[in-house]
Structures are given as structure tokens and as C-alpha cells.
């Protein structure tokens with residue numbers, strides 16, 4: 482038998498990290514078993530669904546490398562099938578029209594609340610006579626279609642993550658609404674109903690989704706039975722929690738995959754981390770692997786029941802591993818859009834080889850692509866803005882004369898281009914001539930050339946700055962800002 486699984490996002494928002502992680506587990510399971518991974522867009526909520534969210538979801542899944550085999554299918558294009566399904570349950574006497582008004586439902590809820598009872602529909606229209614129905618219609622009431630739920634039913638399934646699950650019909654809130662009505666009959670289907678019709682039609686063998694759907698599963702099993710269909714297997718994956726153990730929310734600064742993308746995570750790093758959110762490989766010390774490698778080992782035995790804590794430090798570490806080992810050419814392509822967005826347009830002024838040298842210099846020191854922006858800033862303008870630490874450094878005793886010594890050495894030796902050798906020679910010479918400590922000179926050079934006290938290798942940075950006149954300008958600027966206004970950068 483070919484295993485068939487699906488991810489079924491609702492396009493009422495951008496692709497959420499929770500949905501994406503569920504997609505990862507579906508993908509891994511499908512690939513492990515050589516099965517099919519199907520994409521279905523659950524867009525029946527026409528008020529909240531938007532085309533741009535659908536685009537964001539498809540782009541996000543593609544970006545993460547979660548390719549699907551069938552779809553995207555759109556529920557709004559399948560309404561006839563749901564109507565037929567509702568009609569067949571009406572015909573079998575398993576569903577009925579309910580005319581209870583929202584005011585009546587509200588009164589019912591109030592009364593239940595006053596008695597300290599959980600809210601539930603009391604099935605009052607389950608057995609209406611044709612006369613009663615006619616009367617409600619004559620009153621102009623609209624209706625919904627409800628599916629009968631037997632309170633005494635026991636619903637049991639063996640969850641692939643959580644083991645045996647037990648629910649009673651009485652836990653499900655009374656007969657459930659499966660569709661709304663339109664003027665001329667059956668209208669919009671509700672989530673639980675449309676999902677079951679689709680999962681039957683798409684021959685889904687395993688429903689893998691978040692544990693917030695457990696109560697829905699109990700209801701959906703009853704619908705499969707009503708259609709005399711085979712009930713699929715279920716796997717309810719753990720929630721993603723913040724470090725305090727609460728459900729991850731917008732307040733934690735994370736929502737959608739496109740946000741993570743903007744924050745500078747690589748798709749490979751992010752998807753690798755998501756794989757570990759609730760699953761561990763058989764060799765639990767292994768933390769870096771591709772989706773394909775994870776798929777080889779994936780099974781639900783190793784998926785935790787407990788919520789998975791979202792650990793930013795670990796995500797950063799994993800992301801850094803991908804950045805550090807990436808070919809420079811590929812990393813360059815990934816970084817340029819971030820720089821351009823920040824206004825650094827190297828591609829217009831510098832050769833690709835120079836840009837790649839810069840990327841190679843930056844590569845070992847960053848764990849997010851965005852962090853490179855702070856570093857490239859110092860390579861993108863003729864003068865630098867000094868951080869307060871850099872200013873402090875430049876004020877230290879002996880610093881200005883040491884830097885003047887560097888400028889003089891550059892002039893005297895008529896160096897047209899700095900390279901690692903002449904840079905080191907100049908440092909040596911100034912240390913000797915000025916009798917300053919090498920550490921002080923290096924820190925001061927860094928402050929003067931980059932405006933910061935930390936950054937990539939100083940000599941390499943200096944070489945990359947390349948234009949002697951530019952370097953000199955920076956040095957002069959560091960020594961005495963007014964000189965700058967008289968200096969000619971070329």
C-alpha cells in the first residue's frame with residue numbers, strides 16, 4: 482500500500498512555523514515510506530482567506546524544500562462534493578436541519594453556564610416533524626445541518642504519537658454542525674466535514690497534524706463511520722512552546738516562515754532545526770542533517786508527546802553551521818539581497834571576485850545572514866561612523882600619533898595597494914618607530930578603519946578596503962575629523 486499524507490493549511494495568515502513543522506513531519510514520513518505528500522488549501526472560510534496568504538504558504542513550503550507530489554487542491558473548488566456528502570448523510574438520516582436561532586443558542590449557553598455545565602447543543606431539533614420544520618421555515622428561520630452524535634459512543638484510536646486515545650460522544654458538545662445553509666439549500670461546509678470528505682477522496686492513509694486537533698479527530702472518526710469509509714491512522718504532533726513552556730505566539734517574536742527568512746535564517750538551517758522540534762534521530766548526538774538524511778530515519782516512535790521548546794540559541798547554532806560550510810559563491814548570492822535591502826549596492830561598483838573575498842571574510846563570524854549587514858557597512862562608505870567604544874579607543878594616549886605614523890608610512894613608501902605583506906610590515910615598522918604596543922596599534926587601526934572594536938580579521942579587512950586613499954582618508958578622519966573636509970578622497 483502506498484502511504485498518502487497531506488498538509489492542509491488554511492490561507493488565513495502567512496505560513497506559520499507550527500504548520501510548517503507539521504509539513505516537515507508529513508514530508509519526512511512520506512519520503513521515508515516512498516509515499517505521497519499532498520498539499521490542500523483549506524480556503525472555505527472566504528471571509529478570512531486571502532490569495533496572498535496562499536502565495537506565502539506555497540512560497541514558504543518551496544523555500545524550505547518541502548516539495549509536494551499532488552496539489553495544491555483548493556477546497557473552494559470542491560464545494561459540489563461536500564454538498565453531495567451532506568446530502569447523503571441527510572438521506573441516511575444521520576444528519577438533519579437545525580433551525581435553532583443564535584438567540585436561542587445563546588440562552589442555552591447562559592443557562593448551562595449558570596448550572597456550571599460545559600456548553601453543548603442539546604440536540605433539540607434532532608427529531609422535528611415535517612410540520613414543525615414547515616413552521617420554522619414559515620417563520621423565515623435559516624438552518625444549519627447537524628450530524629448526530631451519540632452521547633454514549635466510545636471513540637477509541639491508537640495514535641501513532643500518543644498511544645491509545647479514548648473519547649466519549651458526550652465530550653463532543655452535542656450534534657455537530659457540518660454545513661451552513663444558503664437560500665436554496667446546503668451551503669458552506671464546516672472544517673471537520675470538508676476535511677473528512679477530502680481525506681476520503683484523496684485516500685489519505687495517515688493524518689499527521691498538531692495536537693490541537695485531537696478533539697476534531699474524535700468527531701471526524703464518527704464521520705468516517707457514517708460514510709462507511711476506512712478510518713486513517715492518526716499522529717498528533719506536539720505543540721511548539723517558548724522557553725517558558727507556553728505555546729509559542731506572536732509575542733515571542735515568531736510567526737511565519739517568511740519572518741524567519743527576513744531574520745536571516747537559511748532554509749537548510751531552519752528546516753534542519755524544525756526537524757528536531759519534537760523528533761530526535763536514532764543517534765541523538767547528530768544535529769546537522771539534510772531533510773533526505775532525516776527521512777531515512779524518521780518514524781513516530783521517536784516523536785515526543787511533550788511540547789517542543791523553541792530554542793533560539795540552538796537555531797542560531799544550527800544556522801551558523803550551514804552558513805560556515807556553504808560554498809562562498811552560494812553564500813554571496815544569499816547575502817546580496819540582504820545588503821541591497823540595507824542600501825549597500827556593491828554589485829554596481831565592485832567586481833564579483835571582490836564581493837566573494839568580502840563574503841569569505843565575513844563567513845566565519847556570522848550565524849544569521851542579516852548579521853553581515855553590520856560588517857559590510859564598513860566596506861561600503863568612504864568614511865566610517867565610530868561606535869562609542871571606537872571613539873574611546875581613538876582618544877587613548879599615543880593613538881593619534883601612532884595612526885599618523887601609519888599614514889606617513891603609506892605616503893613614504895608610496896604604496897599603491899595594500900596587501901597582507903606590506904600591511905604587516907607597516908604595523909611592524911610603526912610599532913618600532915613609535916614605540917607603541919602592537920595590540921594598541923591593531924585595536925586603534927581597527928577602530929579607525931572600521932569604526933568598530935570587533936569584526937573580521939583586521940589585516941584581511943584592510944586589504945579588502947583596498948583603496949589606499951580611502952584607507953588614508955579613514956585614518957585621517959580618525960585622527961582629526963576636520964582634516965577630512967580638506968582631504969581629497971581620490
Ligand code: GLU
Pocket residue numbers: 488489490491523676689690694
Ligand atoms: N486547515 C487545518 C489547519 O490549518 C487543517 C488541519 C488538519 O490537518 O486537518 O489547522
